[in-house]
Amino acid sequence: MTLPKVRVPYLLLFPGFAFLFTFFILPIINLAQTSTQTRVSGGDTGQYEQTLAFSNYVNAFLDNKEQFGRSFVYATLATILALAIAYPLAYAIAFKAGKFKNILLVLVVAPFFTSFLLRTIAWKQILGEEGFVVPGLRSLHIIGQQTTLTSTSVAVVAGMTYNFLPFMTLPLYASLERIDPRTIEAAGDLYANGITAFRRVTMPLSLPGVVAGTLLTFIPAAGDYVNAAILGSPNTKMIGNVIESRYFKIVDYPTAAALSFTLMAAILILVTLYIRKAGTEELV
Amino acid sequence: MAKERSLSPEARSILGTQISRRAVLAGAGGIGAAGLLVACGGGGDNASAENTVRWGNWPLYLDFDEASKTYPTLVKFSEKTGIDAKYFEDYNDNDEFFGKVQAQLKLGEDIGYDVVTPTDWMAARWIRLGYAQKYDAANIPNKVNILDSLASPSYDPNRESTLTWQGIMGGFGWNVQKNPKGIRTLDDLFAPQNKGKIVVLTEMRDTIGVILLGQGVDITKVTEDQFMNAVDFVAKKISDGWIRGVKGNEYAEDLTSGDATAVIGWSGDMFILASENEGKFDFAIPESGGTISGDNLMIPSTASAAGKANAEKMINYYYEPAVAAEVAAYVNYVCPVKGAQAEMEKIAPELATSEYIFPTEKTASRLNVFRSLTPDEETKWAEAFQQAQGN
Numbered sequence: 001m002t003l004p005k006v007r008v009p010y011l012l013l014f015p016g017f018a019f020l021f022t023f024f025i026l027p028i029i030n031l032a033q034t035s036t037q038t039r040v041s042g043g044d045t046g047q048y049e050q051t052l053a054f055s056n057y058v059n060a061f062l063d064n065k066e067q068f069g070r071s072f073v074y075a076t077l078a079t080i081l082a083l084a085i086a087y088p089l090a091y092a093i094a095f096k097a098g099k100f101k102n103i104l105l106v107l108v109v110a111p112f113f114t115s116f117l118l119r120t121i122a123w124k125q126i127l128g129e130e131g132f133v134v135p136g137l138r139s140l141h142i143i144g145q146q147t148t149l150t151s152t153s154v155a156v157v158a159g160m161t162y163n164f165l166p167f168m169t170l171p172l173y174a175s176l177e178r179i180d181p182r183t184i185e186a187a188g189d190l191y192a193n194g195i196t197a198f199r200r201v202t203m204p205l206s207l208p209g210v211v212a213g214t215l216l217t218f219i220p221a222a223g224d225y226v227n228a229a230i231l232g233s234p235n236t237k238m239i240g241n242v243i244e245s246r247y248f249k250i251v252d253y254p255t256a257a258a259l260s261f262t263l264m265a266a267i268l269i270l271v272t273l274y275i276r277k278a279g280t281e282e283l284v
Numbered sequence: 285m286a287k288e289r290s291l292s293p294e295a296r297s298i299l300g301t302q303i304s305r306r307a308v309l310a311g312a313g314g315i316g317a318a319g320l321l322v323a324c325g326g327g328g329d330n331a332s333a334e335n336t337v338r339w340g341n342w343p344l345y346l347d348f349d350e351a352s353k354t355y356p357t358l359v360k361f362s363e364k365t366g367i368d369a370k371y372f373e374d375y376n377d378n379d380e381f382f383g384k385v386q387a388q389l390k391l392g393e394d395i396g397y398d399v400v401t402p403t404d405w406m407a408a409r410w411i412r413l414g415y416a417q418k419y420d421a422a423n424i425p426n427k428v429n430i431l432d433s434l435a436s437p438s439y440d441p442n443r444e445s446t447l448t449w450q451g452i453m454g455g456f457g458w459n460v461q462k463n464p465k466g467i468r469t470l471d472d473l474f475a476p477q478n479k480g481k482i483v484v485l486t487e488m489r490d491t492i493g494v495i496l497l498g499q500g501v502d503i504t505k506v507t508e509d510q511f512m513n514a515v516d517f518v519a520k521k522i523s524d525g526w527i528r529g530v531k532g533n534e535y536a537e538d539l540t541s542g543d544a545t546a547v548i549g550w551s552g553d554m555f556i557l558a559s560e561n562e563g564k565f566d567f568a569i570p571e572s573g574g575t576i577s578g579d580n581l582m583i584p585s586t587a588s589a590a591g592k593a594n595a596e597k598m599i600n601y602y603y604e605p606a607v608a609a610e611v612a613a614y615v616n617y618v619c620p621v622k623g624a625q626a627e628m629e630k631i632a633p634e635l636a637t638s639e640y641i642f643p644t645e646k647t648a649s650r651l652n653v654f655r656s657l658t659p660d661e662e663t664k665w666a667e668a669f670q671q672a673q674g675n
Contacts, residue, residue: 044413044659046386067674129481129542148480150543151528233529234522237674245675248383249486250666 035257046251053254060258064242068266071238074153074228075221078160082168082217083210085161090172090209091202094179108169120159120230124150127231151233159227167216175209176202211278215271222267239263336368337594340381340397342579343373343533345450347614357610361601367594372397377486377532378406379666389415389586398591399598400582405489407446407580408439408656416445417583423596426603429622433648434578438656446580447599450611451618453640453651454490454575457549457557457567459539468571470498473546474526482527483535483544484518488669489654491518491530493575494548500572503654511665519672530673539565551640552616569650576651578620612641 035056037048061068093104111119127133127149137143149155179202187197225240232238239259246256346355358369375381381402385395402410410416421427421444430447440446456467462481467473473482484491493503495514521527528544529535536553538544540561554567581602583595601607605623612619613632619625619641628636639647657665 039663045409045662046382063671125541131541146480148543151480234527234672234674235525242675245670245673248377248380249670249675250663251379251383251386252663252667 031257031260034253035261037254046253048254056254056258057262060255061262063255064239064259067237067239067242068262070153070236071222071240071263072266072270074157074160074238075218075224077157078164078221079168079214079218081157081161082165083214086165086168086172086213087210090169090176093173094176095181105173108166108173111166116163117226117230120163120226123155123159123162124230127155150231151236153232153236155231156228156236156238159231160221160224163224163227164217164221167220168213171212171216172206172209175206175212179205207278211275215274219267219271223263334590335366335594336370337398337591337598338370338372338396339399339401339595339598340372340375341399341401341449342375345373345401345579345615345617346371347611357602357607360607361598364601365597367597369598375401378403382406382409385584389413389584392586394586394588395584397584398587398595400584401449401579402582403452403487404437404439404578404580405654405656405662407582409662410582410584411439411445412659415585417585417587417592418444419447419583419596419599420593423593424600424603426600429603429605429608431620431622434620437578446582447603448578448620449581449602450615451576451578451620453551453569453618453643454485454487454494454548454577455551455567455569456494457535457539457547457554457565459542459545460564460566462545466566466568467546468568470495470570470572473548474521475546478526478546480525480528481543481545482521482547483529483531483538484527484548485535485550486530486532486673488666489577490550490575491548492669493652493654494570497573497575497652498570503575503652506655508661508665512668515665515668515672518669522672522674555616555638555640569647573650573652576618576648576653578618616640618643 033050034048036050036052036054038051038053038056040047040049043049089108093101093108097104125131129148134143134149138145138147143149183201183205184197187201192200223240225238225244228236228238228241229244243256243259243263246252246259347357348354349356355371358371361367362369381400385397388395407416419427424447427443427447430443434448434451435443437443437446456473458467458478460466462477463472463475465472467475492511492514495517496503496506496510499510499514499517501510501514518527518530522530529538531538533553535544535547535549536557539547539557549567551567551569554565557565558567581599583592587595602611603621605621606627608619608621608624609627609631612624613628613635616635616638617640619628625636625642628641635641643651
């Protein structure tokens with residue numbers, strides 16, 4: 001009777017593994033194969049053959065250093081901004097919202113009811129030359145007559161911050177909400193003032209939420225191309241835009257695949273370093 | 285239509301199709317962007333029933349009735365033949381569409397369409413790769429109605445597997461308030477009032493074509509050096525902050541939102557933008573010449589025999605002059621069908637004299653066709669153009 005017991009976990013794991021195998025492992029293998037192909041000499045557009053050209057990786061990286069750098073800078077900025085906005089928000093919902101807690105949570109999630117793409121396009125229109133924001137700021141002399149808001153790196157980072165804000169807010173809220181208020185009271189009993197209690201008790205206890213939130217923001221932001229495509233200009237292209245262009249416009253599948261792998265590896269390394277540094281075993 | 289005699293065969297092959305499909309007006313700019321994501325998913329329809337035909341076409345490229353939300357000419361076709369025509373506006377970009385269906389074409393799996401609508405150079409690629417089926421000529425007697433100027437493009441000299449859907453002119457479009465004198469030359473385009481508000485097309489052959497023509501280069505014979513020189517010119521204008529964006533359909537939206545004041549764009553879009561915004565916008569073929577290209581009705585190699593026969597019936601139907609005139613009255617692109625101009629007199633006389641739909645010989649002679657590229661050139665040139673855009 002012990003055998004079935006051993007089998008149960010495997011049975012439970014099977015659907016997940018089957019799914020991952022079909023939709024993650026197989027495509028990854030395919031991508032890896034593609035990444036070392038080169039053009040068939042005399043072949044037509046989009047015809048490639050396997051030549052184990054690992055130099056594809058070097059060329060792909062060297063040709064697009066700038067966009068790689070930009071992706072990580074933008075993603076980092078968006079993550080920091082999202083954290084700065086989401087932490088007070090999550091804190092207020094968790095500790096101060098009282099009966100409005102559920103309504104506020106719904107409001108945080110509400111943007112998800114509309115497509116990511118439509119929301120970004122809406123921002124483009126709001127920040128456009130003939131929206132109300134630009135003429136308003138111009139008449140108040142906050143921005144110059146020639147300054148524009150769209151097609152700038154500011155617009156791209158702002159768009160990413162906005163789009164990924166709920167991914168930051170919700171894990172923060174979950175970890176803050178879990179904090180036993182009595183621990184904060186205890187800090188007060190031990191003569192900690194509000195700031196000290198926050199620094200020594202609330203913040204450390206919310207750290208898993210911070211790590212989860214920053215990862216959930218940073219990882220998709222680094223690979224994002226929608227914000228740069230809609231809100232940016234040719235001077236703000238990110239690595240996601242390059243991969244899209246390589247795949248669809250130039251029909252250069254090997255370079256697109258090599259760039260995708262390089263991006264995955266870079267994110268993996270950064271995330272590993274970050275988790276080690278943050279030291280939250282509780283997470284993941 | 286002996287008007288286009290002075291055109292090269294290549295130019296003729298392009299006179300015919302692209303104005304309204306690119307007319308993505310204010311608020312509809314999302315189509316292009318949506319294409320970014322849609323491109324990753326499947327399209328079309330997997331059912332290939334006996335009595336249906338599935339057509340993948342560009343957005344806003346077929347007469348549409350706002351009130352009933354139907355395509356009148358397509359409805360009439362279905363009533364007449366009993367064939368259920370399924371219409372998909374999901375051909376947003378030549379490269380993206382190719383990227384989406386290429387793997388299935390290669391494997392011979394149904395791509396979900398019995399008719400697709402690639403632009404000339406892309407149609408040429410499909411034919412080269414064996415992804416297009418030849419028509420059964422008996423099913424398309426109206427084939428003889430194609431304009432003489434379009435009858436024998438280099439990629440399909442006898443029109444055995446393609447017929448032009450519409451023709452598209454590329455040139456300058458502008459906001460009349462910001463450019464009261466209009467734009468006729470590259471200097472007019474890169475005038476101080478347009479700095480940072482110029483948008484050019486992602487369609488390489490139109491953007492680089494117009495610039496090359498402005499530089500005095502014959503695009504029917506352009507060399508790699510000349511091409512790369514023009515790409516460098518664009519790259520410089522981007523890094524110096526003159527060009528705000530390189531876009532597909534969305535440039536029309538940028539014009540209406542004020543983000544763009546001058547563009548390298550397509551005639552039909554500009555024509556519709558102008559009529560919907562009380563003449564706020566205008567279009568002109570550059571002094572040094574504009575570009576012309578065509579979109580083609582083509583049956584993919586993966587269409588079933590029934591699908592192919594139905595597709596041929598539909599293509600034949602759209603080559604009836606009266607039907608072609610009805611479509612042209614809506615899309616405002618260059619109409620490829622003989623006799624459509626006479627039919628247009630009956631339904632919309634003011635359009636029968638439109639240079640955008642029925643160009644006179646004088647107009648046609650100012651339009652040029654970008655020469656066909658070898659596969660090597662296609663990849664290398666596209667790469668250079670993409671890199672100029674920061675990709």
